[in-house]
Amino acid sequence: MLTKLIKAFDLYVMSPKIAIAVSGGLDSMVLMKLANISKKINSKNIHIIVIDHNLREGSKEEALFVKEEASKLGLRSTILSWKGKKPTSKIQESARNERYNLLFNYCKENHISDLFLGHHLDDQIENFIFRMFRGSGVVGLTSFSNFSKRDGINLIRPLLDFEKKDLRFISNYVFNFFVNDPSNVNTKFQ
Secondary structure, eight states: OHHHHHHHHHHTOOSSSEEEEOOSSHHHHHHHHHHHHOSSSOGGGEEEEEEEOOOSTTHHHHHHHHHHHHHHTTOEEEEEEOOSOOOSSSHHHHHHHHHHHHHHHHHHHTTOOEEEOOOOHHHHHHHHHHHHHTTOOHHHHOOOOSEEEETTEEEEOTTTTSOHHHHHHHIIIIIOOOOOOGGGGOTTOO
């Protein structure tokens, strides 16, 4: 399984410098480790970007944990924080929009065209179901793909063909580190 994951990652390394959005969750931590293992990119050219939304207690500590883990791997990392007033409704949507703004601005400022994201097959299915229940048409039901472009940045999702259980297996038996985000089980959020 590890060999398949490394091949999937390496398939999408097309630039000499990349950024990886790392939340500390299972999928993005596996992605960070795969980047570190990859022979296709020099670790000096991997930028780990951590977003602290400042929406809940403990988020700063989680961001610092990711930064420390990246440092252990010899990878540069940056924590970007969502500043300003936080919304009281549509929190997840607002946080996602702000997260992408922060990620894209960092990439543009650092002349990085390829942003790697840790979405996996389960995310793809979940996204499809949410869109279906929201009444999306056929085009709207089309979920994200392994490769897309937005605001001049290539969004790359090399784990999209893998189930979360595969990532959990690799993490438990090979890497053994990630953060459990409590908002994933909070029924306030979809």
